[in-house]
């Protein structure tokens with residue numbers, strides 16, 4: 426068990442990639458990790474489109490926001506993680522509100538992808554900073570399909586390959602809210618409502 430936690434702790438959203446291509450069997454293991462993820466009712470809503478040809482890669486890169494383009498352009502592997510909202514078993518609450526699970530299911534699958542990448546010595550960096558219609562246009566994705574994240578993946582490269590502002594971010598300490606604010610017993614605690622940003626401030630001030 427400790428081994429899994431140690432492996433998960435190695436995952437970071439770094440941005441410097443080596444040019445070395447990801448071997449086909451290594452890449453396939455990423456998609457296997459997505460495939461074996463649990464989903465509600467085994468609905469399996471997650472799909473992946475890999476931007477393989479130079480034309481599609483350029484189009485997908487162009488759909489990212491400017492900040493992401495600067496570094497993601499060098500990642501050997503660029504893929505969009507999608508969800509099919511129709512592949513869902515909605516849960517209806519007593520007040521009539523509905524809980525859709527497709528995004529949650531696809532999130533678990535993406536977590537698997539990131540963990541598997543880390544275990545194989547790869548960086549895998551998810552991005553929400555993109556224009557969804559532009560990603561759809563880049564990869565021929567129909568309107569009823571949602572684009573959840575674009576993932577950049579590849580072997581780690583030298584931080585020196587990055588522009589100065591991004592270089593500094595490569596090894597910033599990983600900040601997380603305290604476990605006491607994450608998990609409580611028996612009832613919700615008001616500390617759980619504090620944002621990560623506010624926790625960062627409080628911890629920096631020594632509270």
Ligand SMILES: Cc1cc2nc3c(=O)[nH]c(=O)nc-3n(C[C@H](O)[C@H](O)[C@H](O)COP(=O)(O)O)c2cc1C
Nearest residue numbers: 436437438439493550551552553554555574599600
């Ligand atoms: C759903 C999601 C979207 C993200 N989008 C971006 C993004 O557009 N650009 C970026 O540089 N990082 C993005 N990240 C990476 C986060 O900024 C990063 O995970 C967070 O700062 C914590 O750092 P760590 O992953 O190194 O622990 C995203 C992460 C997730 C899970």
